[in-house]
Amino acid sequence: MQDIVVHVKEFRKVYDDTAAVDGISFEVQRGEIFGLLGPNGAGKTTTMETLEGLRHPTSGSLSIMDVNPVRSPARICALIGVQLQSSGLPGSMTPHEAMEFFCAYHRVRPRHDLLDRLGLGEKKSAQFSTLSTGQQRRLSLALAVAHEPPVVLLDEPTAGLDVGSRVELHEVMHELQKKGTTIILATHDMAEAEKMADRVAILLKGKIAAIGSPTQLTATGSGLVKISVSSELSSLASTTPQFPSVSQRLTKDEYVIYYSQDAGETVPAVLAFLKAGSDRLIDLRVERPSLEDRFLEITQPDNPIGDRS
Amino acid sequence: MNAFSHHFLYDFRTGLRDKSLLLLNYLFPLGFYVLMGLLMTGLNPTFASTMIPAMILVAMMACTLLGLPNPIVDAREAGIFRSFKINGVPALSIVTIPVLSSFVHILLVSIIITVTAGPLFHAGLPTNWGGFILVFVVTAFTFASIGMLIGVISPNSRVIVLYSQAIFLPSMILGGLMVPTAMLPPALFRISLLLPTSYAMNAWRGLAYGMTSAFDPVWSVAILLVSGVISFGLAIYLFSWDSKNRQSGRNPLLGLLAMLPYVVGMIILMR
16 A cells, blocks of 8 residues: 555635635655646645645645644644745844754754755855855755655745756755655746656646656657757758648747657658758757646647647 | 744844844934933933933834834745744744843843943932832833734834834823923823823832822833733734735734723823
8 A cells, every 4th residue: 555645635725716726636655756837826836835734725635644734733844844935034044043943943953964965054154135046945945854854845946046056956855755755846847847756746727737757747648759850951941841740840940840640750751851852951859748848738738739639 | 942042042133133123222222312311411400310211211112113013024024934834933932032032132221221321411210129120021021012013913014114103203202201291281191191101101200210100100010011911912813924814803903902001091090
């Protein structure tokens, strides 16, 4: 039997007359990284904040390790670590003070080593307001995991981070996962979700539009393969020839992009066309649709890779 | 150290570290004290006799009415209280600790004023130190609670200015700091009975300096204490972790109940 640590069942949250979240259900297993994706206003933050006990559900139930965040806010604090999207710390507080302060409330020894690990060792006496965005986010993550909670909720953890910090943060997430920590990750970064998450749920207008592993989601899309071609004379762009199995065509910069149901039929035909026109191939890429393509397909049904069947 | 001590020390240090709080907690009241010492003692020699409590009241009002509420509103609007809630910081600590750290700031400024006012400006010292300390403790608690209540019920800093100045400015003019309230015309005396400073000055005159007071100084202390307890209780009751999630039925206008003891005091004393 799988070890489910997060239960969300028929969760609904209504603000005034608008349903921000409209009856969603999902479960997250121990040690899983679960991504919550969706455009702005889809209900990601409302779901996260209700799990954190910051908001009350209108109906439905949510629990973390069988603890209801609304009924037992004190117990939920020990079970979760949260990196909020906004800073969440007083401007005059130093990283050293913040670590002492929050660890004292969690009744654990302060983890100053985490500050060093996340590159904040030299900034531990600097006031929070003087830290860069990346440093603030790294501090927020250090504080979220300092009391070693079994469940960590991260809201846009890598937004505004440089590449090095992002890689470091991903390593920390993997280390947490290896220790059995469950991570719920709300992000706009599809590449991050595809790389990090074991499963994702795509939220749209308060409902789950798709749920599964990134591989499952990309495989259950329209099934089209993306073929990008660039040639010396740009004959593909100027003459718009028809190729077998192609359902969509668009141009982007120097590339002509075909969405094909069968790359094995399309690619030879494209190469033959170029050869016949004495045009020289510069670049040809065949890619399966990414999670971002699938996300756009779900959230913007009129996008080029949308299912036209 | 436990969590409460860490929180208190952080909050106290913020009162020194933050430039605007440093100004309101220390620089403004001490500067005003020196200025009044130089000017008022020359213009009005009787001012020196109660200069110490008057200047302590200015320090209390600057620290609590002008300094304390803004960080509360800023923290709520910036999501800091949400972060505190997620990390297990209780609402009671968030309300209590700024009240306590304000008390310590006021105590330090009051010690400076009390120790130096005699030698520098020939200010009169209390004849009953027990009474002086009693009125100090009750008044500081009451003002800190009122300041906290203003922070809790104000949606933004503009409303803070409105509430704070509604107490601060009349108190400076009518609250017995510069002239005893008994010397005010009856209409203004009646208005002065709506101000905490009038009760504090009356209590200090009667209980600490052995002077004639406009009304029973014990009643003054009682009214101040009741007001402080109501304000503190309302601050806890009306506290919200963020502005979007106010608890239904907890209308900020309930904060006006903090005025109730003064209204009752005015009605009783004017009969």
